[in-house]
Amino acid sequence: MPFTTRFVDGLETGLPLGKILCVGRNYAEHARELNNPVPTSPILFIKPPTSAVELEEPIERQFSHGEVHFETELALLIGERLSRVSAEEAMSGVVGVGLALDLTLRDVQSRLKEKGHPWERAKAFDGACPISRFVPVEGEIDWNAITFHLDINGERQQSGKTSDMLFDMPALIEEMTRTFTLEPGDVILTGTPSGVGQLPRDAVLGLSLSLGLDVGTRTR
Numbered sequence: 001m002p003f004t005t006r007f008v009d010g011l012e013t014g015l016p017l018g019k020i021l022c023v024g025r026n027y028a029e030h031a032r033e034l035n036n037p038v039p040t041s042p043i044l045f046i047k048p049p050t051s052a053v054e055l056e057e058p059i060e061r062q063f064s065h066g067e068v069h070f071e072t073e074l075a076l077l078i079g080e081r082l083s084r085v086s087a088e089e090a091m092s093g094v095v096g097v098g099l100a101l102d103l104t105l106r107d108v109q110s111r112l113k114e115k116g117h118p119w120e121r122a123k124a125f126d127g128a129c130p131i132s133r134f135v136p137v138e139g140e141i142d143w144n145a146i147t148f149h150l151d152i153n154g155e156r157q158q159s160g161k162t163s164d165m166l167f168d169m170p171a172l173i174e175e176m177t178r179t180f181t182l183e184p185g186d187v188i189l190t191g192t193p194s195g196v197g198q199l200p201r202d203a204v205l206g207l208s209l210s211l212g213l214d215v216g217t218r219t220r
Contacts, residue, residue: 018185021186055132058220074097094173097213103129148160164193
């Protein structure tokens with residue numbers, strides 16, 4: 001079944017899932033832990049809507065592709081068409097905030113990068129993007145004061161603060177819309193903090209967002 005975006009109350013957003021735009025190395029410590037240079041402009045790539053699954057679903061079939069690494073990310077749901085917007089205009093198009101796992105076949109990605117090939121086999125496979133439900137954007141939000149984290153088997157693995165982003169969310173959307181028109185239903189993954197690693201089998205995952213979202217899943 002196609003993935004359906006929902007708000008935290010379970011109601012459908014009414015927005016068909018579109019493209020999933022992702023940002024690489026948007027936290028300096030994450031770039032360093034993978035021995036990658038810290039970028040001076042956003043690194044952008046796209047996952048197809050077929051990569052999306054509900055975050056609450058057990059993570060199982062993804063392991064058929066080989067070793068899987070987790071990357072926890074803040075997700076933004078776009079609610080209106082955005083093209084060549086300014087940073088000041090950018091956040092008016094965001095209607096929901098959630099969490100996602102950017103699942104990566106790290107060994108495959110490394111081999112592809114060594115050959116100068118695209119990363120799609122490592123980033124865009126079916127099930128590569130578990131996405132949570134979305135907290136509706138209501139009233140004023142301090143976009144630089146949001147925190148989120150991932151626990152695996154009760155131990156903290158990743159902690160993210162939007163104030164630590166190399167490129168904040170308005171700047172990311174401004175940059176994206178210079179190249180890609182954002183449509184209602186598109187989702188933006190805003191980058192992962194340090195602490196990424198191999199996803200273990202038979203593990204319990206707990207994810208939390210300071211805006212009022214807690215979600216759990218497990219691997220098999």
